[in-house]
Amino acid sequence: MRVGFGNDIHRLEEGRKLFVGGVLLPHTKGAVAHSDGDVLIHALIDAILGALSKGDIGTFFPPEDKKYKDIDSKLLLGEILKITNPEFVNIDAVITLEGFKLLPYKNQIRESIAELCKIDVDRVSVKAKTNEGLDALGKGEAIKAEVILLLNN
Secondary structure, three states: OEEEEEEEEEEEEEOOOEEEOOEEEOOOEEEOOOOOOOHHHHHHHHHHHHHOOOOOHHHHOOOOOHHHOOOOHHHHHHHHHHHHOOOEEEEEEEEEOOOOOOHHHHHHHHHHHHHHHOOOHHHEEEEEEOOOOOHHHHOOOEEEEEEEEEEOO
16 A cells, blocks of 8 residues: 655635646636646646655656646646556545635546546545635635545555
8 A cells, every 4th residue: 555645735816727636626726837727637647656655746747848738737736547457445635725616526536536537426526625815825816736545566
């Protein structure tokens, strides 16, 4: 059994799209990033790679490489899944986002992650938190995801 942990944070800006776990959310702001800025998928990739001692997302998809500009993070996850072939026991995620209710989208996000990872949805947990008005997260200037997972590899 192997445990992996990953996290990611991105600034939010008007006029950009916000993807979380492969789901486009109807937010007025979106992530500022080299790719599509999906913090949940980026944290998941880092958790998988960490559990298997394979580095981090930047090792495989360097931000200076123009071919990853605005790329769909689901494609990045697909590549990592092919390379690592993880056997998931479970995935547990926390999304920190101020000023936008994730509750109506949590099941859709869980289902998306389960489908991408080819596991049962009951093995995926997604929790939503705020930062209680503290720092850039609390002011709605950023979004953060943290993922812990257990692999049977």
